[in-house]
Amino acid sequence: MNQDGYDHQSVEQRWQAAWDDDRVYRTPDSVSDPTYVLGMYPYPSGKLHMGHVRNYTITDAYARFRRMQGDNVLHPMGWDAFGLPAENAAKERDTNPRDWTFDCIDTMRGQMESMGFGYDWEREITTCTPEYYKWNQWLFRRLYEEGLVEQRDAEVNWCPDCETVLADEQVEGEAELCWRCDNPVEQRELEQWFLKITEYADELLDDLEALDGWPESVRQMQRNWIGRQYGTELTFDVEGHGPVEAFTTRVDTIYGATFFALAPDHPISQTLAAEDDEIHHFVHHEADPDGDEPNGIKTSLTATNPVTGQEIPVFVADFVLSDVGTGALMGVPGHDTRDHAFASKMGVEIIPVIAPSEDAVPDVSEGAYTDDGVLVNSDSYNGLDSETARDEITADTDVAEKTTQYRLRDWGISRQRYWGTPIPVVRCNDCGPVLVPESELPVELPAFINTTGNPLDAADEWKHTACPECGGDAVRETDTMDTFVDSSWYFLRYVSPDRSDVPFDLDRSNDWMPVDQYVGGIEHAVMHLLYSRFITKVLSDTEGLEHREPFSNLLAQGMVQLDGSKMSKSKGNVVSPQRIIEEYGADTARLFIMQAAQPERAFDWTEEGVRSTYVFLTRLWNLVNSFDPATAAGDDDSVAAYVRAEIDATIAVATEEYDSLTFNIALREAQGLVRTLRQYAEYTDPHAETFEYGLNTVVQLLAPVAPHIAESLHETLGGDGYIVDVAWPTSDADRSFAEKRRRLVQNTREDVRQIIDVAGIDNPKQIDVVVAPEWKYQALEIAVESDAPNVISEIMQIPEIRSQGDAAASYGQDLQAEREALSVGLARTDEYDALEAAAWLIEREFEAPVTVIEAAAAEQSVSKKATPGRPAIDIQE
RNA sequence: GCGAGGGUGGCUGAGCUAGGUCAAAAGCGGCGGGCUUAAGACCCGCUCCCGUAGGGGUCCAUGGGUUCGAAUCCCAUCCCUCGCACCA
Numbered sequence: 001m002n003q004d005g006y007d008h009q010s011v012e013q014r015w016q017a018a019w020d021d022d023r024v025y026r027t028p029d030s031v032s033d034p035t036y037v038l039g040m041y042p043y044p045s046g047k048l049h050m051g052h053v054r055n056y057t058i059t060d061a062y063a064r065f066r067r068m069q070g071d072n073v074l075h076p077m078g079w080d081a082f083g084l085p086a087e088n089a090a091k092e093r094d095t096n097p098r099d100w101t102f103d104c105i106d107t108m109r110g111q112m113e114s115m116g117f118g119y120d121w122e123r124e125i126t127t128c129t130p131e132y133y134k135w136n137q138w139l140f141r142r143l144y145e146e147g148l149v150e151q152r153d154a155e156v157n158w159c160p161d162c163e164t165v166l167a168d169e170q171v172e173g174e175a176e177l178c179w180r181c182d183n184p185v186e187q188r189e190l191e192q193w194f195l196k197i198t199e200y201a202d203e204l205l206d207d208l209e210a211l212d213g214w215p216e217s218v219r220q221m222q223r224n225w226i227g228r229q230y231g232t233e234l235t236f237d238v239e240g241h242g243p244v245e246a247f248t249t250r251v252d253t254i255y256g257a258t259f260f261a262l263a264p265d266h267p268i269s270q271t272l273a274a275e276d277d278e279i280h281h282f283v284h285h286e287a288d289p290d291g292d293e294p295n296g297i298k299t300s301l302t303a304t305n306p307v308t309g310q311e312i313p314v315f316v317a318d319f320v321l322s323d324v325g326t327g328a329l330m331g332v333p334g335h336d337t338r339d340h341a342f343a344s345k346m347g348v349e350i351i352p353v354i355a356p357s358e359d360a361v362p363d364v365s366e367g368a369y370t371d372d373g374v375l376v377n378s379d380s381y382n383g384l385d386s387e388t389a390r391d392e393i394t395a396d397t398d399v400a401e402k403t404t405q406y407r408l409r410d411w412g413i414s415r416q417r418y419w420g421t422p423i424p425v426v427r428c429n430d431c432g433p434v435l436v437p438e439s440e441l442p443v444e445l446p447a448f449i450n451t452t453g454n455p456l457d458a459a460d461e462w463k464h465t466a467c468p469e470c471g472g473d474a475v476r477e478t479d480t481m482d483t484f485v486d487s488s489w490y491f492l493r494y495v496s497p498d499r500s501d502v503p504f505d506l507d508r509s510n511d512w513m514p515v516d517q518y519v520g521g522i523e524h525a526v527m528h529l530l531y532s533r534f535i536t537k538v539l540s541d542t543e544g545l546e547h548r549e550p551f552s553n554l555l556a557q558g559m560v561q562l563d564g565s566k567m568s569k570s571k572g573n574v575v576s577p578q579r580i581i582e583e584y585g586a587d588t589a590r591l592f593i594m595q596a597a598q599p600e601r602a603f604d605w606t607e608e609g610v611r612s613t614y615v616f617l618t619r620l621w622n623l624v625n626s627f628d629p630a631t632a633a634g635d636d637d638s639v640a641a642y643v644r645a646e647i648d649a650t651i652a653v654a655t656e657e658y659d660s661l662t663f664n665i666a667l668r669e670a671q672g673l674v675r676t677l678r679q680y681a682e683y684t685d686p687h688a689e690t691f692e693y694g695l696n697t698v699v700q701l702l703a704p705v706a707p708h709i710a711e712s713l714h715e716t717l718g719g720d721g722y723i724v725d726v727a728w729p730t731s732d733a734d735r736s737f738a739e740k741r742r743r744l745v746q747n748t749r750e751d752v753r754q755i756i757d758v759a760g761i762d763n764p765k766q767i768d769v770v771v772a773p774e775w776k777y778q779a780l781e782i783a784v785e786s787d788a789p790n791v792i793s794e795i796m797q798i799p800e801i802r803s804q805g806d807a808a809a810s811y812g813q814d815l816q817a818e819r820e821a822l823s824v825g826l827a828r829t830d831e832y833d834a835l836e837a838a839a840w841l842i843e844r845e846f847e848a849p850v851t852v853i854e855a856a857a858a859e860q861s862v863s864k865k866a867t868p869g870r871p872a873i874d875i876q877e
Numbered sequence: 878g879c880g881a882g883g884g885u886g887g888c889u890g891a892g893c894u895a896g897g898u899c900a901a902a903a904g905c906g907g908c909g910g911g912c913u914u915a916a917g918a919c920c921c922g923c924u925c926c927c928g929u930a931g932g933g934g935u936c937c938a939u940g941g942g943u944u945c946g947a948a949u950c951c952c953a954u955c956c957c958u959c960g961c962a963c964c965a
Contacts, residue, residue: 220881224961319963329965751931759930821897
């Protein structure tokens with residue numbers, strides 16, 4: 001395949017070694033406020049996949065771009081090294097998670113290096129090392145001291161396959177499958193450690209508004225996840241069982257409450273189940289919270305509506321969930337779809353209490369009316385609108401109170417696994433749970449024991465210890481932390497990875513944080529990104545960190561697909577980055593991925609695309625290597641001027657696009673410039689300086705994405721030092737001006753083609769392109785500016801125009817006719833220059849001499865057709 | 878059901894936040910030509926319809942509306958993708 005291509009292997013190996021030797025990507029601690037570019041660190045599975053390649057190529061290219069623009073850049077990498085797969089792998093291979101993990105890390109680091117990613121490896125972090133996880137334990141202690149840790153029995157999601165607890169966020173879909181192994185999750189009651197993220201629910205929600213560097217979709221997902229709802233909590237008195245709290249967002253419908261419902265696991269339901277066989281049967285055998293049908297059973301009890309005093313029947317119903325609201329609710333079938341379905345099924349009364357207007361009471365017998373409206377059938381509240389009624393009813397009712405409910409739950413971090421951060425707690429018979437003192441951190445993991453249960457439980461020697469408080473016998477907490485704890489603050493550790501006395505250097509963090517550009521997969525939209533925001537806020541409140549958000553700008557990169565579907569091992573449609581690197585080189589892989597689509601979009605991997613990218617790089621290589629300034633003896637003529645203008649335009653466009661992370665457009669521009677340069681060299685002997693300028697520009701514009709070949713070509717072109725340190729090219733070109741020029745040239749060429757085609761001209765002898773006279777530009781400008789009803793009289797006030805006589809009148813009529821659509825384009829001289837410079841393109845195409853002339857020098861019959869932005873064209877056969 | 882983002886020429890995909898220069902960029906595919914012994918690569922052009930001097934017609938999911946003028950703004954409908962969902 002590559003016998004025809006450039007030798008990517010030697011090029012890439014050479015520069016990787018050179019960068020390494022010279023520590024090119026080192027960010028010294030002394031730099032001030034570097035641009036912090038970060039890709040989500042990977043779990044070290046042992047193999048880089050295309051998703052990683054895309055993710056890290058984006059950050060690498062952006063980091064290199066910013067560096068060439070003169071910024072100090074912080075671009076680190078590390079390993080999310082704890083986690084269950086290592087345990088499973090260790091069991092399968094009869095080794096231990098630690099060795100396996102470090103092997104994987106070594107392999108992946110090697111692959112990253114062969115991709116040419118410019119990381120500061122001296123800042124590498126690995127979460128499974130005691131040096132790192134010590135600070136997870138420290139964090140746990142700090143949270144504990146701040147009252148943000150709680151231990152409680154909890155119904156938890158238990159994955160029988162992974163033998164561990166999962167956070168709500170790790171349970172996926174309606175079928176409730178484990179996010180890692182896709183097995184159904186069960187419920188278990190266990191003593192768990194929780195981090196009280198709910199204390200920050202409001203701030204986590206409200207601060208999303210200001211995160212305008214984040215995609216709306218991610219912010220929306222977090223909003224949904226937090227799920228704040230304003231409503232009213234009110235007390236119903238349940239006969240014989242006392243007061244029961246119920247939450248509602250629609251207290252305005254309380255006059256329509258015709259039943260009361262309890263979750264099957266509500267304490268009252270449990271009591272009733274113990275006394276009543278039918279209820280027992282329902283609770284334990286019939287209730288199906290996952291089913292679509294609302295099921296329930298009527299009890300013999302009634303509840304007192306606190307507003308109306310009415311007695312309503314009490315049901316135990318499976319659609320009432322104990323972890324939503326209070327696990328009890330008032331049923332308003334007239335105005336809630338689900339309550340309506342239930343009431344219809346159970347034969348409960350349905351009455352309308354909200355109407356679109358007072359004299360349009362809706363028929364709710366067949367369906368609920370769920371909109372806000374005006375109250376009816378509600379005594380003294382009749383006639384009030386829903387919103388006012390909610391306020392007044394809540395205010396008037398002693399046992400009602402405005403409250404806010406959240407969907408967000410506290411973050412359960414206990415995992416019954418070995419390969420994680422030990423929770424720094426000791427259980428003493430006398431003192432209860434006691435925190436391990438800071439001086440004794442880290443609590444290190446004992447040697448791995450291959451067992452079916454939790455290996456920490458089996459590590460007797462490690463498990464039995466002395467109580468830090470009383471010195472008595474005690475046992476260690478054998479649970480480890482959710483690995484999302486590790487990743488909730490790792491971005492701070494990169495700032496000062498060597499500090500053994502603090503988790504992060506505070507002053508430097510205040511200077512370097514937040515991460516300016518964070519890049520990763522959308523799958524972390526809620527979990528990782530929410531936890532990181534939470535921990536950052538806590539550290540801000542407790543440790544003096546002056547930032548309350550960790551990531552200013554977030555890019556959720558799209559998938560790399562094959563034939564429209566996600567690459568996955570199970571489908572067997574995986575393209576190995578390793579193979580691509582070997583066959584085509586890292587630069588090709590990087591360039592292909594980056595030019596294929598916008599980074600947030602999914603795109604299809606195609607072998608053909610990769611090949612043509614490789615061909616492109618080879619062509620560029622040959623173009624640069626065959627260029628010899630000594631033999632390029634062309635003049636600095638109009639063609640050179642055209643090429644120069646194109647170079648400058650390319651710089652302007654590419655810079656803008658790099659800046660907004662739309663690499664695909666920037667790269668397309670750069671590739672287009674290569675084409676222009678090749679055409680130039682084919683057409684004529686190029687002007688050495690111009691051509692060299694073009695080549696240098698292309699190489700520099702490609703350097704962030706294809707750094708190895710760029711270094712080589714930079715060297716070939718006689719550049720000093722590394723291209724990573726070369727200043728990003730700049731130009732005075734204005735993008736919109738450049739685009740106007742391009743459009744003018746494009747339109748003119750098309751016009752010539754059309755004339756030749758339509759007029760059936762076989763063999764043009766001479767092509768004249770006539771630029772409109774100055775007075776027409778003047779007239780146009782006046783017409784655009786003018787508010788006068790008739791432009792003709794306006795422009796005729798200018799003597800120069802008036803002196804044109806009929807021609808002026810005629811053009812004035814044209815202007816008047818198109819009055820509203822007029823706009824000023826290029827100035828006459830700019831138009832002339834652009835056409836003059838582009839004349840060679842037309843000459844080359846039609847093999848006829850092209851002359852760009854001023855109107856004054858042309859035949860009247862031809863020049864009269866010329867208008868600003870539209871030269872007259874005269875073709876002689 | 879709720880929320881977010883979308884529906885552009887054979888395909889992919891810009892433009893749509895600042896309405897006119899948009900028959901609508903770019904790439905792919907297809908067609909023709911050049912180069913070549915030939916193929917590939919490369920280069921040039923065409924690729925909605927009609928047209929013997931740059932013209933005309935129809936067009937950007939569908940149907941309305943605003944405007945001198947709409948792919949671009951507004952409304953409604955349909956469809957697609959993603960997230961959440963028996964959430965009180």
